[in-house]
Structures are given as structure tokens and as C-alpha cells.
Amino acid sequence: MTKPPAKCKTKEDVRAEIDRIDQSLLALFAERHRYVTRMAQIKTDPHEAYDKARIEAIIVRQRERAEDMGLDEDQAELIWRTLIDWNVNYEKGIIAARRRDD
Secondary structure: OOOOHHHOOOHHHHHHHHHHHHHHHHHHHHHHHHHHHHHHHHOOOHHHHOOHHHHHHHHHHHHHHHHHHOOOHHHHHHHHHHHHHHHHHHHHHHHHHHHHHO
């Protein structure tokens, strides 16, 4: 059962809610990862994995969303840049491996 922050009376209450949220985040990251994997299967050249204009557009959009949600925009940007960097390298690896096998 979800408990709003103001209703949390103990550290354990807060930790339980953070754990619940972390589980949800992990499930969303796993779902996102499946789409990233599919994208890597569709792309044909490792250079396609890095699209600077698209990345910067994503960062701008996430910063705006973070601000709208009351989250620090710099924190959101750091999280998304880290995620995108990892995904770019992951995609490049899949594409390069597939090209070697062809």
C-alpha cells in the first residue's frame, strides 16, 4: 500500500516507499532496455547509435519535464545522459557484433 511522504512516520516507512519506487523504476528500465535492444537490431551501422541532435532534444525535453515535476533539472540531465551514454555503447556493441557475424 502506497504511503504519501507526509504519512511516513519512521525511517522504515520512508525506506519501504523508496524500495517500492526503486522496484518500479527497475521494471521500467528493464522495459526500456528491451526497446533499446530492438532498436539496435533495427539499426545497421554502429554510427547510427549516436545521434547528437536527437540526444540533445531528449535532454531538453527531460529537463523541461523535470522542472514541471519539481525535480532538479541538472539531476535529471545527469541521469539521462548516463542512461543515453550506456545505451549508445550497448547499441554500438550489438550492431558491431552482428556485422562481424554477417
